[in-house]
Amino acid sequence: MSTQSKHQKVNPFHQPKSAYAVAFACVVAFMGIGLVDPILKSIGEELHATASQVELLFTSYMLVTGVAMLITGFISSRIGPKATILVGLLLIIIFAFLGGISDTVGQIVGFRAGWGLGNALFISTALAAIVSVATGGAESAIILYEAALGLGMAVGPLVGGTLGSFSWRGPFFGVSVLMAIGFIAILVLLKGVPKPKQKTSIVAPFVALKHRGLLSLGITALLYNFGFFTLLAYSPFVLSLDAIHVGYVFFFWGVLLAICSVFVAPKLERKFGVAPTLYGIFILFGLDLIFMAIFTNSEATVIGLIIIAGAFLGINNTLITTAVMEVSPVERGVASSAYSFVRFVGGAIAPWLAGKLAEWYNPHIPFLVGGIIVFLAMVTLTIGKRDLNKMRA
Structure with a gap:
């Protein structure tokens, strides 16, 4: 059977309840990324x-x-x-709640770190779990995972904006409640995911990153994530909108994503291939950020560019995850941990640096720097492309 006919016959949304239980929890987990977006200014003003x-x-x-992410495989292979x-x-339930009762930015930052630990344990294992229980192979599982990611990213700002219109504390409590529902769903419905036959070494992700293709794709994602989180975390500060309206902007962004x-x-993958499509998306997203730098003072233009960027980010998320799974010479869980470790560094640096660049220079510079760094992702993609082509040969 040809690859094309397989794509035509497999429906990635015909899945068992266990796959949907994990997918629901993924939605809530990814809501946590964009949930605080609409309330950033409110937190700054009130605290x-x-x-x-x-x-x-x-x-x-x-x-x-x-x-x-570096230790999630080690833990998962031992406790399942x-x-x-x-x-x-x-x-996540505990630290989201603690964030909601905090009184200083420092406390919230600390509790968000604890939230991040829970997020790492969940996200890296969730993809492997969906792949294990889903029907239709790894590609269908990845599509379901990315659908959950996109839905979470879309709904998160809307929920955050709605709850944040009452108090900046509301979104934190909201995540805690929704994650409790996800916890129960996983506890009851997720079955048939066996423990790995071999225990993963704590150094396995570092060993995996010695593979040139995996490392180069990880760095590509790091650079792309820098632009992603510049847009996500910094753009609310250049909009004169309240929490609920910022939520609506990022809701439409997330829907498109x-x-x-x-x-x-x-x-696009079937028509052009993974690498050519990614090159095109990096160019379009980089230009999107540069236009945001040029038209920062035009609120309507910035809003339009934010929403349009959702399309580029959605395409990239799916294709680069697929590429990592194909190019990796190690098991998926280890590959996911190693790759995620590298790419999340970009997401960590960008928000703080964007705020600093705006303070040091002006509100235009963060978008300009983000766009340039996204263009640099094409350089590392070229290295990873060679190994991806070898795997497909």
């Missing part, structure tokens, strides 16, 4: 913090998430994927 200080909510979360997922969800990650990305 008397600068933009770069508030941006540390993203930095601590992403940095701990990335570093913790389901237990790892449940521990991760429990940590979800649609393109699930429906558009696979079609």
Whole structure:
């Protein structure tokens, strides 16, 4: 059977309940990334913090998430994927609640770090769990995972903006409640995910990164994530909108991200291939950020560019995840941990640096720097492309 006919016959959304239980928890987990977006200015105003200080909510979360990815395989291979997922969800429930009762930005930054630890345990294991229980192979599982990611990214800002219109504390409590629901769903429905036959060494992700293709794709994602989180974390500060309206802007951004990650990305991959499509997306996203730098003072233009960027980000998320899974010479869980460690560094640096660049220079510079760094992703993609082509040969 040809690759094309396989794509035509497999429906990635005909899945068992266990796959959907994990997918639901993924939605809530990825809601946590964009949930605080609409309330960043409110937190800064009420707690008397600068933009770069508030941006540390993203930095601590992403940095701990990335570093913790290095040990998730080690933990999961010993206590099992389901237990790892449940521990991760429990940590998110606890630290999201503690964030909601905080009184200083420093406290919130610290609790967001704990949230990031739970997020790492959950996210890295969730993809492997979905692949294990889903029907239709790894590609269908990745599409379901990316659909959950996109939906979470879309709904997160809307929920955050809605709850944040009452109080900046509301989104933190909201995540805690929703994650509790996800915890119960996983506990009851997720079955049939066996423990790995071999225990993963704690150094396995570092060994995996010796593979040139995996490392280069990880660095590509790091550079791309720098642009991603510049847009996500910094752009609310150049909009004169309240929390609920910022939520609406990023809701439409997330809807476009979800649609393109699930429906558009696979079609572009089949027509043009992974690498050519990624080159095109990096160019378009880089230009999007540069136009945001030029037209920062035009709120309507910035809003339009934010929403349009959702399409580029959705396509990229699906294709680069697929490429990592194909190019990796190691098991998927280890590859996911190693790759995620590298790419989350970009997400950790960008928010804080964007705030600082705006303070040092002007509001235009963060977008300009983000666009240039996204263009640099094409250089490292060229290195990874060679190994990807070898794997497909």
